[in-house]
Amino acid sequence: MKSLYSVKKIALVCSVVLVAAFGIGYLVTYEKNPDGMQRPDAAETVDESTRRDIGDDTVADYVSRPKTTAATRLIFKSYYSQCGHTVVERREIPGSMVGLSEDLILKQYPGWEVEKFETDEIILYRQVAGACPGHYILKEENGYIAIYETVDGGRELMIDITDIPVSILRFRDQQRLREGMLLDSMEEVNRYLEDLGS
Numbered sequence: 001m002k003s004l005y006s007v008k009k010i011a012l013v014c015s016v017v018l019v020a021a022f023g024i025g026y027l028v029t030y031e032k033n034p035d036g037m038q039r040p041d042a043a044e045t046v047d048e049s050t051r052r053d054i055g056d057d058t059v060a061d062y063v064s065r066p067k068t069t070a071a072t073r074l075i076f077k078s079y080y081s082q083c084g085h086t087v088v089e090r091r092e093i094p095g096s097m098v099g100l101s102e103d104l105i106l107k108q109y110p111g112w113e114v115e116k117f118e119t120d121e122i123i124l125y126r127q128v129a130g131a132c133p134g135h136y137i138l139k140e141e142n143g144y145i146a147i148y149e150t151v152d153g154g155r156e157l158m159i160d161i162t163d164i165p166v167s168i169l170r171f172r173d174q175q176r177l178r179e180g181m182l183l184d185s186m187e188e189v190n191r192y193l194e195d196l197g198s
Contacts, residue, residue: 066119068093068100075123077115080154083131083182093122130154131182136189138181140166145177145196147189164196 076089097108102117109124116123130150131137137148137156145164148156166174173196183189 065101066117068098068105068122069119070095070098072098072119073121075121076112077123077125078132079125079127080132081127081129082154083135085132087132128154130156134184136183136186138177138183138189138192140174140177143167145193148180162193164193169196 070093072093074091074093076091078087078089079085080087097105100108102114105117105122105124106112106114112124112126114122115125131154133151135150137150139146139148141158141161143165145162145166146158147160147162149159151157166177169177181192183192
């Protein structure tokens with residue numbers, strides 16, 4: 001009888017220890033992982049920056065966003081609304097910009113928009129109000145015809161003021177000079193000025 005009582009006592013103690021061990025193990029696991037999602041073991045490590053929880057215990061990969069490399073080509077397109085030309089400039093990417101995302105590239109080039117952003121090629125686009133470099137603009141300056149050359153960014157640089165007074169011109173030509181006459185070359189400028197003198 002005593003042996004049956006001792007066996008029951010040992011069985012009861014073992015059951016209590018087993019339940020306690022199970023409970024402690026559950027609590028420890030739950031504390032490490034409160035959302036209840038099973039974490040990968042060491043052999044299946046997951047880069048948390050590239051994965052996200054999409055519900056019902058499923059893990060999905062993010063689509064990785066392209067970043068610049070040392071081989072990335074930068075292409076700048078500037079559309080000049082006054083002349084209607086698009087100027088394209090190609091550059092190598094500076095070493096300080098390798099590994100940047102689209103948002104960080106745009107911070108480096110304010111005023112530009114992204115037309116294309118891929119690891120091998122980035123195309124940045126902007127619209128400029130003036131004319132592209134290499135044009136000439138005739139304007140009125142202190143009552144005389146002035147010659148301006150367009151430079152980068154649609155800016156105008158005065159290169160000469162003629163001795164031709166605007167007041168001797170026909171009304172239509174005076175109006176065009178007030179608005180600014182856009183010409184493609186210095187030859188056109190000289191031809192126009194010669195026509196005024198004849």
